[in-house]
């Protein structure tokens with residue numbers, strides 16, 4: 002049996018039943034990584050020794066009854082912007098090429114408490130800035146469905162690793178679509194939880210008011226299980242929320258009778274690929290056939306989401322990334338004259354082009370004279386977008402639409418035109434601006450053989466609604482393994 006074709010929850014059950022050992026599962030994942038990395042390049046770091054050592058420890062804890070949860074012993078890959086004690090954490094940037102954190106991110110700690118075995122760290126757009134994983138300083142990741150195409154981004158490494166079946170599940174982070182869009186491009190499932198649900202402690206900040214960690218896996222059951230495991234109130238993150246209902250797996254029921262689903266008319270205009278459109282509308286029909294009430298409506302303000310997002314995210318990034326100065330850790334230039342010159346040269350040499358563009362844009366919109374015109378206006382737009390969603394959720398349980406306007410573009414097509422790349426985030430960024438939960442799951446394959454993803458958006462704290470709708474839809478089509486998975 003090819004163990005890697007199992008979902009995380011399926012493997013967890015086999016481990017619990019002593020049909021598969023944790024070491025066997027970990028060895029199988031490491032072998033898959035060794036066999037596939039040349040083609041896909043999902044990982045920045047693979048910790049073979051650490052993973053095997055940990056696998057033996059976890060097996061003991063399972064055997065003595067200490068670890069009993071559904072993810073005990075299941076190997077995972079972690080996006081390289083989450084700190085892992087003693088393990089290289091680069092954000093796919095030259096400026097952090099040698100950074101070994103002294104502590105582990107809370108979300109990762111929660112997984113470890115549940116018995117996860119960390120295989121390594123996955124590639125990403127540098128500091129999560131990008132939609133293709135091509136801005137990584139360590140080379141691009143490729144799409145397991147067709148290695149001439151991008152996997153999406155910024156959690157492209159995590160999504161490609163799941164789709165290529167190099168791991169059983171992964172963690173990603175989502176500032177403006179970074180979990181949902183690459184999940185769509187790679188034919189896997191990913192959740193961006195309500196802002197404040199998963200601790201950001203130890204997540205290297207990009208846009209602090211937007212960033213959330215979430216699961217990437219083969220199916221909705223895995224995602225709900227992982228989300229349940231990583232959700233926790235954390236005093237170390239001042240935006241962490243003490244949530245009441247976090248039993249997300251209780252929403253895994255194949256029943257959408259009476260559920261009200263809204264389809265924003267404004268999501269289906271110019272720029273949306275015809276095949277993507279057809280697949281999304283066909284998915285809506287399936288849910289309707291299962292008893293959901295599906296209606297079109299006008300969400301409004303959709304065209305303002307991208308400018309507002311890129312002003313706010315870049316402003317926060319310009320401030321967050323000020324800490325990378327070559328003084329205490331990370332890259333420092335070799336030759337310099339004086340402190341100021343050292344900062345300047347280290348940052349000029351350490352950051353890539355996209356990161357520099359955003360730091361400059363972000364500093365500009367925050368500078369006196371422009372603050373009101375850009376930053377403040379973007380914040381007001383954000384508030385209006387939230388109101389538009391509030392109005393929609395007064396009527397609908399879930400909003401259904403595409404995760405991205407197209408399927409995965411070819412490698413190299415997006416880098417030369419950043420504006421075009423930004424426009425591809427049209428369906429995802431507003432969800433972060435409003436702090437809402439969103440799930441992306443596969444709903445078709447286009448004529449090029451590339452996966453199409455649909456997005457379900459819920460009101461704040463209503464993950465269960467999107468999980469229920471996603472689960473019900475998922476029952477209508479089998480999971481399709483990528484060509485690279487089978488190898």
Ligand SMILES: NC(=O)C[C@H](N)C(=O)O
Pocket residue numbers: 129130131132154155174175176177178179180314426
């Ligand atoms: N980080 C993300 O969520 C991806 C988004 N495309 C961005 O570059 O900001």
